Amino acid sequence: MALIILLAFGAGMLITLSRQINGRLAIETSALQSSFWNHLVGFAALAIVTMVAGSFWPEGAGGAPWFAWIGGIMGVAFVGLGSWLIPRLGAAMTGALLVAGQMLTGVVLDLARGQNTIIWMQIGGVILILLGVFISRKK
Amino acid sequence: MPDTSSRIARPRLIEIIAALATGGLLTLMVLSNSMMAAHTTPLFSSLTAHGVGSVVAGIALWGVWLLRRGQAEPIAKRHIPLWAYLGGISGALTVIITSSTANSALALTGTLALGLAGQVVLALIFDVFGAMGIERRLPRKNDLIALAAIIAGTILIIFARGAS
Numbered sequence: 001m002a003l004i005i006l007l008a009f010g011a012g013m014l015i016t017l018s019r020q021i022n023g024r025l026a027i028e029t030s031a032l033q034s035s036f037w038n039h040l041v042g043f044a045a046l047a048i049v050t051m052v053a054g055s056f057w058p059e060g061a062g063g064a065p066w067f068a069w070i071g072g073i074m075g076v077a078f079v080g081l082g083s084w085l086i087p088r089l090g091a092a093m094t095g096a097l098l099v100a101g102q103m104l105t106g107v108v109l110d111l112a113r114g115q116n117t118i119i120w121m122q123i124g125g126v127i128l129i130l131l132g133v134f135i136s137r138k139k
Numbered sequence: 140m141p142d143t144s145s146r147i148a149r150p151r152l153i154e155i156i157a158a159l160a161t162g163g164l165l166t167l168m169v170l171s172n173s174m175m176a177a178h179t180t181p182l183f184s185s186l187t188a189h190g191v192g193s194v195v196a197g198i199a200l201w202g203v204w205l206l207r208r209g210q211a212e213p214i215a216k217r218h219i220p221l222w223a224y225l226g227g228i229s230g231a232l233t234v235i236i237t238s239s240t241a242n243s244a245l246a247l248t249g250t251l252a253l254g255l256a257g258q259v260v261l262a263l264i265f266d267v268f269g270a271m272g273i274e275r276r277l278p279r280k281n282d283l284i285a286l287a288a289i290i291a292g293t294i295l296i297i298f299a300r301g302a303s
Contacts, residue, residue: 004243008250011236012257014229020271021226027273028219034226036200039192042227046186049235054182064178071171071184072191074164076199079192081161088154090276091262096289097155099255101162102169103296109166110300121299128292133159136150136285 016091022079023086035080039072093136100129149279181238185231217272248301252294259290 018038026034050056085094107122109115168188175184240250269275278286 001244004240004245005249005253007236008240008245008253009257011233011240011250012254012259013261014233014236014257015254016258016261016265018226018229018233020265020273021223021229023273024271025219025223025226028217028223030203032196032199032203036193036196037224038227038230039189039196040227041225042231043186043189043193045228045231046182046189046234049231050182050186054180054186058179058183060178061183064175067171068175068178068184069171069187069191071168071175072188072193073195074168074171075188075192076196078161078164078168080196081157081164085154085158085161087273089150089158090278090282091265091270091273092259092278092286093150093282094158095258095262096286097150097158098162098165099258099293100289101159102165103162103293104159105163105166107296109170115300118299118302121295121302125292125295125299128288128295130292132285132288132292133155135281135288137152137155138281139149 016095019082019086019094020091022083026080026083027087031080031084032076034083035076038079039075097133097136100133103129149281176238181234185234189227189231220272223271246301248297251297255290255293255297259286 022034022038025037082094082098085097089097104126107126110117110122172184172188175187237250237254241247245253263278265271265273266276266278
């Protein structure tokens, strides 16, 4: 269990590391170039893992709906914008505001889809996040 | 010589809006990628996302190149170290790790909460000391309060989902 906890914690650190590295590349080149290299290098790394452990066309791939195929398009914008933000906001505020946006839209999505969650915790979370965003703008 | 000691500045409104919108985009991206993972595997989902992303970003770069053809080359900046191109490896590794921990005793809730903690701790270290050639930046008191409020709110929402 201790190892699993460490792994989950480490995975979060890797997100920050990746964003910092991409941010540096964006400073030297452009946000779009940094996003391109992030995807190409990530694809190469995952292709190697797939060769060892997976299938290049697993069962069910053909039946996946179109929406399941377009995550990568959003990924290009996501990584590019993240690389643009890092030198401007710093790593901590970039990470926090991305998570804030993710959570706020996530709660809206949950409500729209009638997802069964504990509503007072959701609302409390939204209030805290909005408060945090507001405070980040204060002098 | 620019000031490289530290930078203490209030985030601009446009930057905050951009960051929130980018986070919203992440919600859609996760929705799409987990839909693919549900039909296939997390590995295949991430592989296709990176593949599609490479093609789309490549086309966009080509478009930019066509538009800018004939213009003067920008002045060369700092030397770009090889590692600056390798951010994608770190991102790919994240997928492999989280898809295994999400299926462990931690479940998705624990994976998300611990991942958030790991993200923030390293981000603060990077900001305070400066890392990967990005200038150091001491967080203001209000940055830390904002950070704490956003993390607390996020943890509440993650557990609201996990408990139901």
